[in-house]
Amino acid sequence: MNLALLFDEDFLSPDRVLLRGRRLEHLNTVLKACAGDRIPVGRVNGAMGHGDVLRLTDSEAELQVNLNQKAPAPLPLTLILAMPRPKMFRRVLQTCASLGVKDIWLINSYKVEKSFWQTPWLSEDNLRENLTLGLEQAKDTAMPRVHIRKLFKPFVEDELPALLVGKRALVAHPGMATPCPTHLSEPAALCIGPEGGFTDYEVGKLEEAGCQSVHLGPRILRVETAVPVLVSRLYDGCL
Structure with a gap:
């Protein structure tokens, strides 16, 4: 219930x-x-x-x-997510809240259309409403924090390195040599790109900041699918 x-x-x-x-x-x-x-x-x-x-x-x-x-324990995960298409953004937010993700950073990327940032779903009231729907579904009470960063390079250069301290930092991107790890117990930061993925330049900047590039296999997934697959692969506690 x-x-x-x-x-x-x-x-x-x-x-x-x-x-x-x-x-x-x-x-x-x-x-x-x-x-x-x-x-x-x-x-x-x-x-x-x-x-x-x-x-x-x-x-x-x-x-x-x-x-x-007591409420369920939160996942020790910082999710850094390129702004999804508005039509799927609500579902992604609700999924994150249901899985126990409490720290969400929405960032820009070359393949993120400027119009995505104009969606009314980014208003404080709408963010709270969709996060509430996810918490209700999962029977949780800890409201996730959502941070919005509309400029990729300043975020990656000025904020991301400090955000990654003490965490296992990963960027999920097709075609990388290393598979995504499983069964983590330590804090982690996970970067997920937009539809079509990050550009090579963006992946390079994320790696410079301290992220390791990993893959999920040969299949290309939509963002709304990739988020729960990656999070559940990293942490057993969200299942």
């Missing part, structure tokens, strides 16, 4: 919450809750537990909650 995710503004008191809007719809259509039901709940960036539905109307639901369980 999916989780009802609670934000600070939902709380009327330490153990009472009021849900409206999409999350009320989630309560009705996904959790199919009725007054008197007990459902799984969790507070954003906090504990999980259960909520008893005290009152349910067409416009709001009031719950009494007991939060006494």
